[in-house]
Amino acid sequence: MTYLRTSSDLLKHKLIAEDKIEAIEKVAEQFQVSLSPEVIKAFEHEEVRQQYLPSENELKILPEELRDPIGDQTFTPVKGITHRYPDRVLLKPLHTCSVYCRFCFRREKVGQADEILRQGELKKALNYIKDHKEIWEVILTGGDPLSLSAKKLSAILDELEAIEHVKIIRIHTRIPLVAPEKVTDELLEVLDREKATYLILHCNSHKELSDDVKKAIKRLSKSGLPLLSQSVLLKNINDSTEKLEKLFRSLLEIRVKPYYLHHPDLAQGTSHFRVSLENGRQITADLRKTLSGLAQPLYVLDVPGGLGKVPAGKEFIQESGKEAWKIQTIHDTFVDYQDYL
Numbered sequence: 017m018t019y020l021r022t023s024s025d026l027l028k029h030k031l032i033a034e035d036k037i038e039a040i041e042k043v044a045e046q047f048q049v050s051l052s053p054e055v056i057k058a059f060e061h062e063e064v065r066q067q068y069l070p071s072e073n074e075l076k077i078l079p080e081e082l083r084d085p086i087g088d089q090t091f092t093p094v095k096g097i098t099h100r101y102p103d104r105v106l107l108k109p110l111h112t113c114s115v116y117c118r119f120c121f122r123r124e125k126v127g128q129a130d131e132i133l134r135q136g137e138l139k140k141a142l143n144y145i146k147d148h149k150e151i152w153e154v155i156l157t158g159g160d161p162l163s164l165s166a167k168k169l170s171a172i173l174d175e176l177e178a179i180e181h182v183k184i185i186r187i188h189t190r191i192p193l194v195a196p197e198k199v200t201d202e203l204l205e206v207l208d209r210e211k212a213t214y215l216i217l218h219c220n221s222h223k224e225l226s227d228d229v230k231k232a233i234k235r236l237s238k239s240g241l242p243l244l245s246q247s248v249l250l251k252n253i254n255d256s257t258e259k260l261e262k263l264f265r266s267l268l269e270i271r272v273k274p275y276y277l278h279h280p281d282l283a284q285g286t287s288h289f290r291v292s293l294e295n296g297r298q299i300t301a302d303l304r305k306t307l308s309g310l311a312q313p314l315y316v317l318d319v320p321g322g323l324g325k326v327p328a329g330k331e332f333i334q335e336s337g338k339e340a341w342k343i344q345t346i347h348d349t350f351v352d353y354q355d356y357l
């Protein structure tokens with residue numbers, strides 16, 4: 017099987033019904049679609065299927081949903097860089113992914129050809145990092161940086177290693193889970209670095225961890241890379257204590273340390289995935305009772321408008337009314353927040 021990218025591909029493979037084709041075409045006009053052979057293989061599991069298969073629910077866009085839910089644009093000094101926190105930047109060399117998650121918080125950007133950095137733009141982005149000595153950590157994200165060619169990725173990592181004040185390189189990726197065949201010897205070689213290099217894997221359900229995926233992750237871990245995970249709390253996919261417990265245990269068993277559990281963002285057309293903050297807190301509090309500390313991620317919320325991530329617990333977020341919240345940001349300002357379910 018190959019990658020499926022159009023509504024007619026989906027129809028041909030009987031993944032959508034004939035009477036849905038018009039709606040799905042509309043969805044695909046707005047938000048990219050791509051399913052890899054690996055994820056299609058796991059489609060018998062609802063927890064996987066719903067993450068990737070476009071649905072007409074995405075056409076329901078609420079007025080409160082944002083094109084740029086976490087405010088990246090405001091913190092973009094040069095194309096490809098997001099500099100929100102003093103000591104670290106995001107470097108986004110491309111905006112394509114092997115698969116497109118239906119709840120993606122950058123769904124307005126991913127898959128857009130004009131978002132890919134050209135050679136000159138990449139140089140400018142790297143110069144920005146060189147010129148800002150306070151940047152201690154560079155986070156490669158996008159899009160999926162591991163879908164760059166080995167040559168291109170290698171060149172970027174070489175440049176980052178040559179910048180004295182950059183001490184930490186972090187790569188956010190979904191490739192080992194959605195296209196494990198791309199974890200090749202060549203890739204392992206490219207990732208073998210002198211500077212501390214961390215890989216953060218995006219994984220939302222233990223059903224994503226097929227034997228092939230586990231093998232790919234094991235190879236990464238054996239090559240010496242520290243592996244962490246981030247997950248998004250998603251309705252019907254992992255919004256129960258049992259499901260998350262299974263996910264975090266499964267990750268830790270393959271040497272992936274759960275890092276963040278993200279409260280779902282206010283991305284456009286994603287209300288069918290959203291879980292209330294109250295519910296998220298209940299689930300994470302229950303996890304605290306049964307699960308090893310090593311397997312516990314930090315539950316975080318990215319404050320809309322680019323105000324940064326805060327832990328989703330009571331120390332930063334207080335209830336201010338019925339389903340209404342007051343958030344203390346990292347700048348010690350206060351903003352109102354609602355889930356808009």
Ligand SMILES: *Cc1c(COP(=O)(O)O)cnc(C)c1O
Binds near residue numbers: 101
């Ligand atoms: C999430 C994010 C980071 C990384 O934050 P950590 O809390 O260090 O994982 C860095 N920059 C931006 C703009 C982010 O959105």
Ligand code: SF4
Binds near residue numbers: 116122126
């Ligand atoms: S892999 Fe990440 S950037 Fe790509 S579609 Fe999924 S959530 Fe968005």
